[in-house]
Amino acid sequence: MTTLIKNGTVVSPTGASAADVLIDGERIVALFEPGRTSLATDLESTADLVIDASGKLVVPGGVDAHTHMELPFGGTHASDTFETGTRAAAWGGTTTIIDFAVQRTGERVMDGLAAWHAKADGNCAIDYGFHQIIGGVDDESLKAMDELVAEGITSVKLFMAYPGVFYSDDGQIVRAMQTAAANGSIVMMHAENGPAIDVLVAQALARGETAPKYHGLTRPWETEEEATHRAIMLARLTGAPLYIVHMSAKQAVATLAAARDDGWNVFGETCPQYLYLSLEEHLSAPGFEGAKYVCSTPLRSRAEGHHAELWKALRTNDLSIISTDHCPFCMKEQKELGVGNFSKIPNGIGSVEHRMDLIYQGVVDGEISLPRWVELCATTPARMFGLYPRKGIIAPGSDADVVIYDPNATTRISVDTHHMNMDHSAWEGFEIAGRVDTVISRGAVVVHDGTYRGSKGHGGYLKRGQSQYLI
Numbered sequence: 001m002t003t004l005i006k007n008g009t010v011v012s013p014t015g016a017s018a019a020d021v022l023i024d025g026e027r028i029v030a031l032f033e034p035g036r037t038s039l040a041t042d043l044e045s046t047a048d049l050v051i052d053a054s055g056k057l058v059v060p061g062g063v064d065a066h067t068h069m070e071l072p073f074g075g076t077h078a079s080d081t082f083e084t085g086t087r088a089a090a091w092g093g094t095t096t097i098i099d100f101a102v103q104r105t106g107e108r109v110m111d112g113l114a115a116w117h118a119k120a121d122g123n124c125a126i127d128y129g130f131h132q133i134i135g136g137v138d139d140e141s142l143k144a145m146d147e148l149v150a151e152g153i154t155s156v157k158l159f160m161a162y163p164g165v166f167y168s169d170d171g172q173i174v175r176a177m178q179t180a181a182a183n184g185s186i187v188m189m190h191a192e193n194g195p196a197i198d199v200l201v202a203q204a205l206a207r208g209e210t211a212p213k214y215h216g217l218t219r220p221w222e223t224e225e226e227a228t229h230r231a232i233m234l235a236r237l238t239g240a241p242l243y244i245v246h247m248s249a250k251q252a253v254a255t256l257a258a259a260r261d262d263g264w265n266v267f268g269e270t271c272p273q274y275l276y277l278s279l280e281e282h283l284s285a286p287g288f289e290g291a292k293y294v295c296s297t298p299l300r301s302r303a304e305g306h307h308a309e310l311w312k313a314l315r316t317n318d319l320s321i322i323s324t325d326h327c328p329f330c331m332k333e334q335k336e337l338g339v340g341n342f343s344k345i346p347n348g349i350g351s352v353e354h355r356m357d358l359i360y361q362g363v364v365d366g367e368i369s370l371p372r373w374v375e376l377c378a379t380t381p382a383r384m385f386g387l388y389p390r391k392g393i394i395a396p397g398s399d400a401d402v403v404i405y406d407p408n409a410t411t412r413i414s415v416d417t418h419h420m421n422m423d424h425s426a427w428e429g430f431e432i433a434g435r436v437d438t439v440i441s442r443g444a445v446v447v448h449d450g451t452y453r454g455s456k457g458h459g460g461y462l463k464r465g466q467s468q469y470l471i
Helices: 038-046 082-091 109-120 139-150 170-183 194-206 213-217 221-238 250-261 272-276 279-283 289-293 306-316 355-364 370-384
Strands: 002-012 015-024 027-032 049-052 057-060 062-067 094-104 127-135 155-159 186-190 242-244 266-270 402-406 435-441 444-448
Touching: 002 038, 002 370, 002 402, 015 057, 015 370, 057 370, 062 082, 062 355, 062 370, 082 094, 082 435, 082 444, 094 109, 094 435, 109 127, 109 139, 127 139, 139 170, 155 170, 170 186, 170 221, 186 221, 194 213, 194 221, 213 279, 221 242, 221 250, 250 266, 250 306, 266 306, 272 306, 272 355, 279 289, 306 370, 355 370, 355 402, 355 435
Parallel strands: 002 049, 002 057, 062 094, 094 127, 127 155, 155 186, 186 242, 242 266
Antiparallel strands: 002 015, 015 027, 057 402, 402 435, 435 444
């Protein structure tokens, strides 16, 4: 079918302009200036569907490059399935996710990938791809990294935290980075000094400090900054491109910025929780309420200036992408596993439905520009992870992943109205000066005017190419 989106303002990473958008089947086929061609009149009478976007923004569907659907963690698993999580993503204007297949020590990498395909294939409402967690770096897993590239998985994630679960020591990191440098993959790094954190956690528990806030206090900024510096040095040593996930500490970001200023091929990601939520207001909430906000890296102190510095780094491109690290857990029977012991609280916040709205609020607040919103949430993730120009841009030939966004409406976030499989919201009561109006995924309308029209299985697997940021 053909769809005409008329009278909207199309936003790209380079600017915004009035344009009509023509979709034929699953692809965008043309953009043209409204009222300046007889084609507009002809199309309006012949298109199967005409959407009037007057007064609204027309932006590429969001690309969330960091999600964890159904992830086993801490004796339980993330509460969103690929079905519920991708449906919630669609409600929020995200039309592509990249999730993490998992390999642990002693497991085969390709078995982990097969397990993730079994979870996702046929269940997703929007398109999806995978990164691969390498939790056991050895000869076999290094060989598998080459096989992953052939499967369209051109990024692997390593952990400097969680000894005994996902942790890689420096020697293992060097070997994995050498392999990535040779086969054109990009290395994603969870940069926290895990062994040091484990000591601080044990000492806090021995002192009887068991409340959720101690999750943050035992993961101080020094453990993030030190690991960030070490990861950058190892990447420089091996020549591997490096992407540091979920950065929260301004000192770690400053270290990243210094390396980028020196021309090193390193990149940083942050998440909405590090821009809006804080140690004082949220993680330190009375009783066990702070458990809602336990995530790693942890929420930082607003008084120490982390939030303002992260917004600044987003403006200067020292932070290149905003993802969610969506890893939701319910309070009942999941977060409550950590009552009396903060180290047992499953780490994760649910945000996949709210990222586009929350970052648009940054536009309203003057933190970033309108084109930068699109760049951070759609275009750069697509380019970073081998999906551009199929994803991340409204242009002829690109997939028809389109969001019509109403800047004159408002969104109030609440557990009563969200679509994630969670019994609470970390964003309860947040008011956003904007609202997702219509979401189109590969030419199909999946959300329109408060109604879900999508379907399980609509989303397809994306074999990704190499990052466009490789040098």
